[in-house]
Amino acid sequence: MASWLLGVGILAVYILGIVSAIMALMSSRTSQGAVAWIISLLTFPYVAVPAYWIFGRPRFYGYVTARGQRDTILRRVLDGYRHNMSPFTPSSHNADIQAVEHLAMMPLTRGNRAELLIDGTATFDSLFRGIEAARDYILLQFFIVRHDSLGMKLQGYLQQAARRGVRVYFLYDEIGSRKLNEGFLADLSDAGVEVSAFRSSRGFKHRFQLNFRNHRKIAVIDGKHGWLGGFNVGVEYLGQDPRHGPWRDTHMKLSGPSVMGLQEAFWEDWHWATHEVLSLAWQPEVTYEENHSVVIVPSGPADRQETASLLVQHAIHSARKRLWVTSPYFVPDQGVQDALRLAAMRGVDVRVMMPERPDHLLIFLSAFSFLPDMVRAGVKIYRYLPGFLHQKVILIDDQAAMVGTVNLDNRSFRLNFEITACIPDAKFAGQVCLMLEEDFARCRQVSLGELKARPMWKQLLSRAAYLLAPIQ
Incomplete structure (x- = not known):
């Protein structure tokens, strides 16, 4: 009897793993996340099934806007x-x-x-x-x-x-x-x-x-x-x-x-x-x-669209002369990464300011897996030296700026409720520009040589950390 119950329990876990894998296939926020969840759910269902139902849910249900x-x-x-x-x-x-x-x-x-x-x-x-x-x-x-x-x-x-x-x-x-x-x-x-x-x-x-x-x-x-x-x-x-x-x-x-x-x-x-x-x-x-003039942009996991990610991509595509971004946690999705590289390739002055000192190690390590491609495309990466950088600001040309709570990472794009003020005003953009110029003066620019010189074990660790980005 006990062995029969054990067998039924094992079968039920594997069935739940298959069902959860199908759900991950149909609804995961990123293809990277879908592949990771499907492999885990089919290979290690005892651990992966409860983890998926806590960390893998694609949307926040029940919230009424x-x-x-x-x-x-x-x-x-x-x-x-x-x-x-x-x-x-x-x-x-x-x-x-x-x-x-x-x-x-x-x-x-x-x-x-x-x-x-x-x-x-x-x-x-x-x-x-x-x-x-x-x-x-x-x-x-x-x-x-x-x-x-x-x-x-x-x-x-x-x-x-x-x-x-x-x-x-x-x-x-x-x-x-x-x-x-x-x-x-x-x-x-x-x-x-x-x-x-x-x-x-x-x-x-x-x-x-x-x-x-x-x-x-x-x-x-x-x-x-x-x-x-x-x-x-x-x-x-x-x-x-x-x-x-x-x-x-x-x-x-x-x-x-x-x-x-x-x-x-x-x-x-x-x-x-x-x-x-x-x-x-x-x-x-x-x-x-x-x-x-101001637009307030609330975003969150209850939205029908991926509001925060699309907002950032739109800002990048709108830039003609400069696109300056500050974010303490910089692990953007593929769409934002591609948009930043393309902006730099068409001659936009694309700068990303990040902290020199991390406070979340996995997120800090994740960035090193894609920063070399960014720098090769012409994106300029800066590290803020005096202390911890936590501001979330985007400057678009000399015409608009955004200030809010959105970090450039998966959590802000898909898991967090966030809020951003978009101000399409040249005078306000000028004030933001002066502020960021002072910040960039306190940064060091990261070179491609520095990124390529990292030892192999650090490169492997960064890549592994990046694979966890969808649930960070």
């Missing part, structure tokens, strides 16, 4: 507020912007003020001033929140806001903020702050969605001002962690109709986490201090 649904409570609210946006949306613009709008499922808006915030002090000073000025509500979302001096300072500002009658909603990723203790959250709740984890694996039906993350960093004050960019909440982001040294990052503050896009992304995330539909102000307020 107002932009993508036809008849939901969220959609009905969205339709009403989008009508309010029409006075601030240009009646016509070029095809490049139309493509971004299609990806974002959000309109380009004018009458905005976009302010670069360079490094931690400028970012958190600006954010804390905004929290102090809040009168109606605060929406705050981070991937990582730490219970350190910066986290406690943020907690204090939020508690004060809640006690003076401001509605405060605080959303965090339960994996990114896994070290955040219950006492920190309880103190916020006791002060009247509404607190929730994103809960990617919420409920029995979605219990295997463990490999997805909400990597967005969003703050919205009263629907009038918003913040997004690379910063999380921890003293290392202020350069106070000796392991990382000086921390180089970029955030930005938006004022005007584009803030509605940030608010909408938070609103959808909060709905997923809590089932609540927040009552917020949906009347855009215009500012003509700078009159920047």
Whole structure:
């Protein structure tokens, strides 16, 4: 009897392996990932089957976006507020912007003020001033929140806001903020702050969605001002962690109709986490201090399209003179790699800035498997020397820039919820250009000789790490 049960169990595991392999064949995010999963599932089903159901799921199921649904409570609210946006949306613009709008499922808006915030002090000073000025509500979302001096300072500002009658909603990723203790959250709740984890694996039906993350960093004050960019909440982001040294990052503050896009992304995330539909102000307020045009592009594994990857590829194909990219984690998919090489071949000044010091070894090693081909094609690779580089910025010619949370790797392209601000404005692009020129002056350029001189064992290790890129 026992041997019969054992045989049935072994057969069931292999059947599950075959079924999972078929699913991987039909739905894996990349051909590289499909081949890796199929071989593993058919050869080592005892290990590969549970791994596939945790790490190999192609999409995030159950998440409702107002932009993508036809008849939901969220959609009905969205339709009403989008009508309010029409006075601030240009009646016509070029095809490049139309493509971004299609990806974002959000309109380009004018009458905005976009302010670069360079490094931690400028970012958190600006954010804390905004929290102090809040009168109606605060929406705050981070991937990582730490219970350190910066986290406690943020907690204090939020508690004060809640006690003076401001509605405060605080959303965090339960994996990114896994070290955040219950006492920190309880103190916020006791002060009247509404607190929730994103809960990617919420409920029995979605219990295997463990490999997805909400990597967005969003703050919205009263629907009038918003913040997004690379910063999380921890003293290392202020350069106070000796392991990382000086921390180089970029955030930005938006004022005007584009803030509605940030608010909408938070609103959808909060709905997923809590089932609540927040009552917020949906009347855009215009500012003509700078009159920047802005498109907010939310992206994530619930999208029908691979929004983040397509957005980056579109930016690369749009470049005519220069394409400067900064990313702490640079393991782009094949489409982005090909686009970068082709841009360099047609004479575009393509530069990629990466950190000299890694904080994720596998991702750092993966890049060495394809960097030689990049350099041969004319892509210039730079390593940032003073400390850890964490900013996610793209400059396209002298006409447009992108600032957000998207890294150039598979996780940001397909596994994370992310958010990007696209600003097709020459003046703002000029500010980004000056900022990046200072950063490049603190870098060293990587030569082809340096890459080819790496010992064989390092080359093999890099190639093996690259094979794991689809699940990193």
